[in-house]
Amino acid sequence: MKKIVVALDGHSSCGKSTTAKQVAKELGYAYIDTGAMYRAVTLYFLEHYIDLTNPKKVQDALAHIEVTFHRNPKTHRNEVFLNGLNVEDEIRTMYVSNMVSEVSVIPAVRRAMVAEQQKMGKRRGVVMDGRDIGTVVFPDAEVKVFMTADVETRAKRRQEELFEKDQLVPFDEIVENLQKRDHIDSTREDSPLRQAEDAHLLDTSHITIDEQVEFVMRLVDSKL
Numbered sequence: 001m002k003k004i005v006v007a008l009d010g011h012s013s014c015g016k017s018t019t020a021k022q023v024a025k026e027l028g029y030a031y032i033d034t035g036a037m038y039r040a041v042t043l044y045f046l047e048h049y050i051d052l053t054n055p056k057k058v059q060d061a062l063a064h065i066e067v068t069f070h071r072n073p074k075t076h077r078n079e080v081f082l083n084g085l086n087v088e089d090e091i092r093t094m095y096v097s098n099m100v101s102e103v104s105v106i107p108a109v110r111r112a113m114v115a116e117q118q119k120m121g122k123r124r125g126v127v128m129d130g131r132d133i134g135t136v137v138f139p140d141a142e143v144k145v146f147m148t149a150d151v152e153t154r155a156k157r158r159q160e161e162l163f164e165k166d167q168l169v170p171f172d173e174i175v176e177n178l179q180k181r182d183h184i185d186s187t188r189e190d191s192p193l194r195q196a197e198d199a200h201l202l203d204t205s206h207i208t209i210d211e212q213v214e215f216v217m218r219l220v221d222s223k224l
């Protein structure tokens, strides 16, 4: 059967990854969380005190970073590994969230991640979520969806996700972080967050996850 690329881009915490995981499961495709890759690089930079303004240090650090995904046999979920270590929990902390957009503006970081993502999706049959999948990583993706939602809805979701991981973060702090990341992501020079011309807009403020999955699956079915 024909295999395609499904690109889900959009703002932070509007249900991209939950939708992407479910779509990948229904299709038997790999799910690639590109945000997790930028988060893993950020964790490395923070742990090694890399000076983001020094291109040589950034380039050297990138040469020492390997980000991979492995299936957790207990949860059956793909988890992210940084140089062989599972960092799935560390990369979701506010410590990383507060820095990830600053790291993601760096062109050398983007080049390295995009090349890796293109390799992962070379044989198609992938659902990828991120900010620049439909515009830069796979501009030829058969299905492109741009997801958004109002900031309160997104912050509430994010707060619940963090709470499930025993992290109590004030609502206002989350709103601030989401707005700051949206701003940096949308205004950076290199591959800013924007809706691809041929992407379908999906506002998830008032719809369920099942409805989001249905929306994407209808588009997928029309391409298979």
Ligand code: C5P
Pocket: 012, 013, 034, 035, 036, 038, 039, 100, 101, 102, 104, 129, 130, 131, 132, 133, 181, 182, 185
């Ligand atoms: O998807 P998530 O919210 O985990 O992404 C974290 C951050 O990684 C985003 O705010 C953005 O700065 C960066 N990112 C990116 N390009 C992608 C995916 C994520 O710049 N394709």
